[in-house]
Amino acid sequence: MHPALWISKTGLDAKQRDISVISNNLANASTIGFKKSRAVFEDLLYQNVNQPGGRSSQNSELPNGLMIGAGTKVVATQKNFTQGNMITTENSLDLMIQGHGFFEILMPDGTISYTRNGQFTVDQDGNMVTSGAGFQLEPNIVVPPEATGITVSQDGEVSARIPGQADNAVLGQITVTNFINPAGLEPIGQNLFRETAASGDPVQGIPGLEGLGLIVQGALETSNVNVTEELVSLIESQRVYEMNSKVISSVDQMLGFAIQQL
């Protein structure tokens, strides 16, 4: 069949993926700690139909060959880990990392995953957990039931006021973990990321030290999705999709014409 049909099909496929990535970004535009992705396109291999420099007659050469590209494909989706905006909430268990790093979360199966979403809450045993699925923060911090006024310092020390005690009681230390290549982390949903071979090993540390971000209490990090930018990309992807489908219908008309005429 006509190669242009398949070439344009790759264009349709690629743009469909692009639209999925864009719509996921848009759907998560107000998800705390969400990091936007983008699809990266590359041209596919080229098929050599006529080699340049081939003989066109006994004593002349073809100056130009004919290489036909096979279309396009999505080679990667790159996560963009730029900082989102800060919103202040005045909730003492809302935490935000200002700078590099992730909170460590203990999954029910014992593995560790990572998040930038600092909407924590307390479960019935006083453990600090994520507000969605209720996974524990690692290292675990237990808030005593009688505690009032929890304070989280910039370097992650959690303390609380216990009635009858003059000094604040230290409840624990929140650590922040960073990766060599955060873009290589695998997003697993629920605002969580998992370590992969591409992300490198986790480097754990005290917030604010060794280039890690600081903890800001009573604030949250919004997603870094730029809605206008996504909408412009969406328009572009849609038009490119339409153009590629136009090629398919043109080729279809051509073949139809040939069949009808001959």
Next chain:
Amino acid sequence: MDNLLYIAMSGAKENQHAISVRANNLANVGTTGFKADFEQARAMQAFGAGLPTRVFSMTERPGHNFDAGPLVMTERELDIAIKGDGWFAVQSVDGSEAYSRAGSLQINAFGMLETASGLPVIGEDGPIQLPLPLAKVEIGQDGTISVLPQGAPAEALFEVGRIKLVNPELADIEKGLDGLFRRKDGMVEPESPEVVLINQALERSNVNAVAEMTHMISLQRQFEMQVKMMRNAQQIDQKQDSLLYIMG
């Protein structure tokens, strides 16, 4: 059988090649750093005895559109675009040096600076490796990469290498089968100091979608004319047959 049919067929076949080239351009309207291909037809004479009527057509790709694509700011520290003329060097799969303008770079787990498809970016002395772990990477206008190791104070930014930027004569380079550009003579292009990088930006594809669509229409009509000619050849043949039928 008259050779009209074969000449029209060669025209239709080469039209299909031309349409494939245009379809590939259109499929890559969204590909970062993509350069559109041109397509043209060449007359290939095959004169023998009798009237010199046999001129077949052959489609070829005479070159690429090297115009710069539009720049978009991405605010990602590992995105680079080249301002004006020039290319940056990457190591292709077979180990040879190739040139690209698709600058959505990334760092892999071993600290190698690579393109989105995983090809290492070449510096002054081979592929560029960054010390790990790092807090910040900065790419300067001349391709100089400075890094701030994690935990170091802000003034500890140091230089680890320089992306090899080249500016070959456009007539000397061509697109290979992997879509990367190389010198036609297989040589390695020397570094060129006048090439300017823009950080946190990407160059979009330079395909002009409207122009490509117009070419498509023109090629489609041309194809239909070839088919019409084949139809004519068929009718001429039928007429000849019917003449012979009356005679017999």
